[in-house]
Amino acid sequence: QVQLVESGGGLVQAGGSLRLSCAASGRTASWYGMGWFRQAPGKEREFVSAISWNGGRTYYADSVKGRFTISRDNAKNTVYLEMNSLKPEDTAVYYCAARVAGSPESHTDYNDWGQGTQVTVSS
Numbered sequence: 001q002v003q004l005v006e007s008g009g010g011l012v013q014a015g016g017s018l019r020l021s022c023a024a025s026g027r028t029a030s031w032y033g034m035g036w037f038r039q040a041p042g043k044e045r046e047f048v049s050a051i052s053w054n055g056g057r058t059y060y061a062d063s064v065k066g067r068f069t070i071s072r073d074n075a076k077n078t079v080y081l082e083m084n085s086l087k088p089e090d091t092a093v094y095y096c097a098a099r100v101a102g103s104p105e106s107h108t109d110y111n112d113w114g115q116g117t118q119v120t121v122s123s
Helices: none
Strands: 002-007 010-013 017-026 033-039 046-051 058-060 070-072 077-082 091-100 117-122
Touching: 002 091, 010 017, 010 033, 017 091, 033 077, 046 070, 046 077, 058 070, 070 117
Parallel strands: 010 117
Antiparallel strands: 002 017, 017 077, 033 046, 033 091, 046 058, 070 077, 091 117
16 A cells, blocks of 8 residues: 655646645555546546656646646655646646556546645636
8 A cells, every 4th residue: 555645735826837746655656657636626536647657658638738747756756746827727636646557547546545635726
């Protein structure tokens, strides 16, 4: 099992930027594929971005492509999500998750989840 703690959320104006961090601990966290998902009130949890265990492959939802960048530092057991040009529709709780296998875009293939961090983008 991997323990995940997100940080970096907050309130930002439209067009602004935030950088989310996800600190991992536990079973060889660097072996895991990592992902970011988000959930807005009244909506289902949706895929945002994912990165392979060594950072060689990255994946993005169409809605964030070109604005968000995922990265990881395995020496620090930390995954980042750099979010630029934020829009009000990006407002949600953002969750970090870890998976051993399966689809990077499917939340059901992730084994461990953080508690989430709130991102609010004002217009």
